[in-house]
Amino acid sequence: MTREPATTTGAITRPTLADVAAKAGVSASTASLAFSGSGPVSDATKERVLAAASELGYGGPDPRARSLRQGRSGIVGVVLAERLRAAFLDPVNIQMLDGITEGIAPLGAGLLLLTDLGEEGGNAVGIESAPVDAVVLIGCSPRVGRSVEVLRRRGIPAVAIEGAVGEDIPEISIDNREATRRGAEYLRELGHADVAIVTLPFDPARTRGPLTPDVERGSTVDTASERLRGARDVFPEITGRVAATSSIEEGREAAKVLLADEAQRPTAIIAQSDLLAAGVVLAAEELGMSVPGDLSVLGFDGIRVDGLLHDLTTLVQPSVAKGHAAGEAVVSLLRGESPDSRCFTSTLHVGDTTAPPRSAAARS
């Protein structure tokens, strides 16, 4: 009298809740209740259902069906601004991820990693079609606008880390402008006047090149713009190069250009991220310059850069805390509340990559 789990065609198909219910001699609804435990089911029945399930090798309710019915998937998406590979290379991202997992812990939700390249990038599951209950948009993403539009249409609540994208989306940010200004002021106090900058990209295409007024005007990335403004607050005439992404290699390339002409070398370079700063330091040393003797370098982030022997002077931002706050905001959103945006403060860490310029040192 033992019923076969699957149809007579073979054991290709997995048993369903209906099979289990049949075997246990109850209705599908009761079986469901027995599993979710959320309804009144007698212990005897529950046991019978569970027994039938284990006999049939039933692996529990199908999450796809369940989430369709319930309208929730128990998954929170994290949208990174770049290819996942690149994102893993920057410790800041890892730290924020870390903070996010901590922040959404009360949800017990899974974390789905996505990129804003979405399905264009050949991905089957992008932000356009991921079974997520909410998302966290991470980082200086130039194309964040498109992502937000998609999310809004899909009715998925979102939180943004760095990048104001709409009144209805809470934003977790830091004092980009103030912080950079503090760093720049520190450079000025050391006596630097001839300062250049290496920035993060300003547009969705992540165009690399010289920092021109055109580029600045076309900016869609707050992080880059704000940090640039902070620098301008102290060095109004500052100019430099735009990197395509936050990486050591990009910093190196940018610095090579900035330092190419020996006659016109700046005495200090402000980099908009620690990875870029590390690249600048490397480039300078490759050119035979000493850091901080011939060139001071200021970074941003406060991460430890692999393989860099220096202790970067940098603006330390609380990455983990940012992630944590974003996670909490997600929890709050899913509760139906409207969490406020938050802005964290960065602090200047003085390392060994900054010093008075030679001229000033000579003068004193």
Next chain:
Amino acid sequence: MTREPATTTGAITRPTLADVAAKAGVSASTASLAFSGSGPVSDATKERVLAAASELGYGGPDPRARSLRQGRSGIVGVVLAERLRAAFLDPVNIQMLDGITEGIAPLGAGLLLLTDLGEEGGNAVGIESAPVDAVVLIGCSPRVGRSVEVLRRRGIPAVAIEGAVGEDIPEISIDNREATRRGAEYLRELGHADVAIVTLPFDPARTRGPLTPDVERGSTVDTASERLRGARDVFPEITGRVAATSSIEEGREAAKVLLADEAQRPTAIIAQSDLLAAGVVLAAEELGMSVPGDLSVLGFDGIRVDGLLHDLTTLVQPSVAKGHAAGEAVVSLLRGESPDSRCFTSTLHVGDTTAPPRSAAARS
């Protein structure tokens, strides 16, 4: 004649494909085809559907419904052995994640981060109920057995990195025993005879403590056992401490015990991971010992440890390549093939944490 997207009760509900179809004056099936683009639909019709969709603010097919019907979700799960927070702290994990994303790129699938604590850990979505098409089990996980059982019942294909778990599950591993033996031999050649070891945990409970025959016998973790065997191949009598996890702090605690008795200090310590090794180095230095002068330390992994001034002598394993291979195996599995297990080779990197013991140095 404009139809409202939602019901008359308000705009609370999002429009569905049916709404769009109705508005465009076609059937739901046709609308579906227009979106997926997989069937023959006239351009005119398709355009009409798309127009209706955008007018209604339709955000595309619901991924939950789609995946229920299709039986696929486009998501690959990654099961970490510990709390996500802990996993992010070990660069080896990050590197493997990195490799995996690269390996599954042809799938265009999303990456869902899970832990093997599953729903016990208070998680709503654990390995028992995650909408994944396949999973990669990462790392020395003692409770991998349970996870595998769950997956098998659910009929979800899996690939394991480190940890043989069943014939039907391809495994990506490294030459743990051989590699450790090579490292141990190197220590012996330097003249070390009194060597201790700090191992990874041997059981699901991650019990910390002395390395006893009991613990070894009860081992359910191949990585720890194999590496221990490799050490025994050279130092049959070796003993030491079992750490609860791979972290600097655990290494430090273990080393404190091993080095407590000044009269019986080993001249070298083999650590089963670089993080543990880093902890050992720190502990030694805190005790006023010099590394490698008073104590040689051998690690495993080949990562760069934040904040450690030494260049660890270690066995460098190809983490990214492992992840990549695992990703490729997943792709292969989903194609219905049966990928083979793979075993990578580690290489000994001689850094500055190993040297001949004082006694040998004195003798020579």
Next chain:
DNA sequence: CGGGCGGCTCGAATCGATTCGACCGTAGAA
């Protein structure tokens, strides 16, 4: 002894899309 109240179970509708087979009209071929 009868009405009422709970506790347990069941049926049926529903979530939102995909897909298979049928159907229809037209164009090209015989």
Next chain:
DNA sequence: TTCTACGGTCGAATCGATTCGAGCCGCCCG
């Protein structure tokens, strides 16, 4: 001119579970 083939569209079944309201039965209380 008639038959075939095919592009295009539609209906209806299906994926697998959850959930709401209704029904049944036994027990308690009046």
